[in-house]
Amino acid sequence: WCAAGLALILSLCPKFGAIIxxxxxxxxxxxxxxxxxxxxxxxxxxxxxSKVDYSKNRNQMLTSVIxxxxxxxxxxxIGNIELTGMVLACVVGMAMSLxxxxxxxxxxxxxxxE
Numbered sequence: 001w002c003a004a005g006l007a008l009i010l011s012l013c014p015k016f017g018a019i020i021x022x023x024x025x026x027x028x029x030x031x032x033x034x035x036x037x038x039x040x041x042x043x044x045x046x047x048x049x050s051k052v053d054y055s056k057n058r059n060q061m062l063t064s065v066i067x068x069x070x071x072x073x074x075x076x077x078i079g080n081i082e083l084t085g086m087v088l089a090c091v092v093g094m095a096m097s098l099x100x101x102x103x104x105x106x107x108x109x110x111x112x113x114e
Contacts, residue, residue: 058100058109066093 010016052059070089075082083091103109 062093062096062100065096066090069093 047063052063054060054063066089069092070086073084074088075084076088076091077083100109
């Protein structure tokens, strides 16, 4: 809470904004790359720590489709609502998981339900 509050207060200070604007674009690009890389790596660490079994094709497919959908810039427009990025990847992942669950229940896959 404290960091968020401080960031909010500093964002309203024009002198602090001027200092931030002096940082070269390449440096900000590098910091941004590092930030998003750390977020992605944290997600992979969660998968490893949770011992996700990648010997199962379902887990490989889910992970691959979610990563590609989230990073590709794909978009889905339904009326006035547009799903992009990680929101679309989350929806696609949930839908695929539901489809795999239904296929397992009707014994239409080679994998055994645990």
